[in-house]
Amino acid sequence: MTSRPAVPPPSLRAAAPPHPDPKVPALRLPPGSCDAHCHIFGPGDVFPYPEDRAYDAPDVTKEDLRRRHDLLGVDRAIIVQSAAHGTDHAALLDALRSDPGRYRGVALVTPRTTPAEIAGLHQAGVRGVRLQFMPHLGPGPTPAELRAVLDLVRPYGWHVAFHIAGDAVVDMSGTLRSTGLPAVIDHMARVDLRAGLEGAQVRALRRLLDTGDVWVKLSAPERLSSGGPPYADALELARALAAQAPERCLWGTDFPHPNVREMPDDGVLVDLIERIVPDEAARHRILVANPAELVGFPLAGR
Template sequence: MSPTTNAARQPSAEPTCPPPDPHPRKPTYVPPPGACDAHFHVFGPGDVFPYAPKRPFTPHDQPKETLLALHRFLGFERGVFVQSTCHGTDHRALLDLLATTDGRYRGVALLDPDTPDDEILRLNAAGVCGVRFNFLPHLGGRPSIDGMRAVMEKVAPFGWHVEVHVTGKELLDSLDLITSIKAKVVIDHVGRVDVAEGTSGFAFGALKRLLDRGTIWVKLSGVDRISRSGPPFADAVALARALARHAPQRVLWGTDWPHPNISRFMPNDGELVDLIPQIAEDERTRRLMLVDNPTEFFGFPKG
């Protein structure tokens, strides 16, 4: 199976996951100038940018106009569009956003080993700077290692990073693979570790050791995904805070808007922003997480 191919299925024409909270609260916390939302998606609109025929889920349309208005409301000047499996390897929605945001946004692609070289050239020129591999069963399952290596070889000349979306158990099972990657790596959503294990869990310890290598980062996004307690997600925030304390120069933050496939605790994006001071407890760490680290990692202009 290729890195981004899902098992054959007949996708629903109707949305199969809920939309985001349509009424984000104005956050009390004000992000610093140049703050970056390092993980979000844009969906459709489907009549302009059709969803993939073999997509694993069907979202509600959440176009770039809604995303950009949300960023203005929350106080983010930069962002990173992570291509979703519902669009597969069709990057037209991503390219459309990058073309209209004056270099303030970057993209992360989904690629197959047979992606043409000229397509990678086009994506790179538009502002794509990374490739994502999903290991989660509901997004297609563990990718082919040979396929991953073929894709990474294709993008290596452009200096792209590699984004890894795993659960805690898969993180442990994939340590040798992750540490063998020569490019910069970022682990999504706090590694989706089991919050019940806390900071003493094997996966959490492995994640800390990965950060110590100096070439691996983690996104302190998706606390709503891994929380068992629900809003305000104190159990997951505690894990994110421990990572920000441990490796402040290796952490990034994102909304994960519009929160696809959330089934329990649909977050309010304004309330997520107000968790930032709980995750990054001092101004220096907050600036690293929101401005300096993403500037370095995604190649935004400095200053």
């Protein structure tokens, strides 16, 4: 990894670098497998981080991402714009243009984003917009701002990724059902698993999945689990969701795992897929067919 030259402002939280030596997974992924949720950072000397960024991140470049995916056996990826870069998409666009067959993107858009910018993002391979409702990343959009963003991206048929946690999956259920676009819930809604699979948050998440219009990413078990690897409680939830609606589930690493409590081993995360989705045909659907449908990859492998 390249080192960021600037010293971060002391008021910013500093995200840790990713696991330096992940294991080679024992599970062989099917051709065309997609990491549906990952990020890149910098390099800061080429793509400077904004002064008002939500947190300070170590440089994890498109080359670092490619090396990690090559080790894991991942052929494709959906790169999600990081709050560390805000609405400056230069690093994301550089990555998308470096390998259009391998990458699609998810942008951070505000009502101030122009239609011309949206057109440029789409041309480069962006196929989704992410809406943050996480206090540590700044205030979420108001209802009026949400409507304005949806109006900007609706002509392109982008999906709308919701970054929410806890009771938000209950409180925002109506919003999630009413976008008129595919709604994708990041990280299994980061529900509180202390109440198990019968808790109100999990029940709300599963009701949304039953609507047929909502997708969920089976990602970031380390963010949900009350214990360390193999994240037994989060895996129980992921298995239940995958069994309930395999046609609307995605899988992602969340590499390089910004702001986690304990850095996971990406090789371990890949091997856990077999425990989440034991059936090979269902794994192919979640890893290959579903992301291809959502963001427009050719269905065949690279």
